[in-house]
Amino acid sequence: PSVKFIEKLTDNEKRDFLNSFDLVFCDCDGVIWHNLYDIIPGASDAIQYLRDNGKKVVFVTNNSISSTKDQLRKFSTSNIPVEEQDLIHPAKTISDFLKDQDFKGLILCFASSAFKQHLRDSGFDVVEECFTFPSQQKERLIDGSVMDLHKAIYNKDPVKAVVIDIDFNLTAWKLMRAQVLLKNPECLFIAGAADPRIPFGGHELLGPGAFMYIVEEANQRKAKVFGKPGAELGELLKSSFQIKDPKRVLMVGDSLRSDIQFGKECGFQTLLVLTGAVEEKHLESQQLNELNSPDYVIEKLADLKNLI
Ligand code: PLP
Numbered sequence: 001p002s003v004k005f006i007e008k009l010t011d012n013e014k015r016d017f018l019n020s021f022d023l024v025f026c027d028c029d030g031v032i033w034h035n036l037y038d039i040i041p042g043a044s045d046a047i048q049y050l051r052d053n054g055k056k057v058v059f060v061t062n063n064s065i066s067s068t069k070d071q072l073r074k075f076s077t078s079n080i081p082v083e084e085q086d087l088i089h090p091a092k093t094i095s096d097f098l099k100d101q102d103f104k105g106l107i108l109c110f111a112s113s114a115f116k117q118h119l120r121d122s123g124f125d126v127v128e129e130c131f132t133f134p135s136q137q138k139e140r141l142i143d144g145s146v147m148d149l150h151k152a153i154y155n156k157d158p159v160k161a162v163v164i165d166i167d168f169n170l171t172a173w174k175l176m177r178a179q180v181l182l183k184n185p186e187c188l189f190i191a192g193a194a195d196p197r198i199p200f201g202g203h204e205l206l207g208p209g210a211f212m213y214i215v216e217e218a219n220q221r222k223a224k225v226f227g228k229p230g231a232e233l234g235e236l237l238k239s240s241f242q243i244k245d246p247k248r249v250l251m252v253g254d255s256l257r258s259d260i261q262f263g264k265e266c267g268f269q270t271l272l273v274l275t276g277a278v279e280e281k282h283l284e285s286q287q288l289n290e291l292n293s294p295d296y297v298i299e300k301l302a303d304l305k306n307l308i
């Protein structure tokens, strides 16, 4: 599939592009900064330029490792004013969904402390369990008693929802616990960030999507996904921001799966920036297909400012 480089458009085409959207969903890591730390030069001016041209900009990140407060502080020190309701991340979308459902019950949550705190601050009970595998059990397991393992994982907690985001202390034991709970069809199965890979210090490391997939496969059951690229997130964004015509929305991001394919599945226009997960050379490779080819490509967000 062919992609359009913004810089190669004629002045008229650039103007048409700028007039073709009212709302921008902007990814953060790889577009605005790297690892919530190194701001990408010119990002602040580019956001201001969009706003000066009458666009509403909403930030949609899969990062719930940092709290809303810390992320807003980072925006503020990066000279990008952002209202709390215009920063969307999985801990928030999941809390909003659960509130909307009038959810009651315990939540087993594999995520960062900030994520769990967000759920608690929203009025939910998150189980804090110690998941060390008792050595006695381990020995019995080696003896071949699978039933003992089952008993050890299963207890009678009224856990009514399992939430999977990124948990740096995830173990096979925890995943088994989730799997057993999710055999109950009434227990909700929810995922936040579902990236198969996430960026860390210039590397792409295994992301929580892989762990969600393990549990999905084990139980032959799909999670509701409230981070990118989840369909449930798309629906939530469309209703929260009262989107009537998805074509008037521009999704900007650096990830082919989490931003571009997600944006296309939602019916949005898509703009890929090359300051993150994808380099220009990948654009010619087989990585691109019908599902994930962006409508437009730009080297860095800052270049938007020189559009017209
Ligand atoms: N996915 C996870 C689980 C993360 O924690 C992060 C960043 O910390 C990201 C993805 C990347 O965030 P973004 O969606 O802003 O690119």
Ligand code: CA
Pocket (backbone or CB within 6 Å): 027, 028, 029, 030, 031, 253, 254, 255, 276
């Ligand atoms: Ca990103």
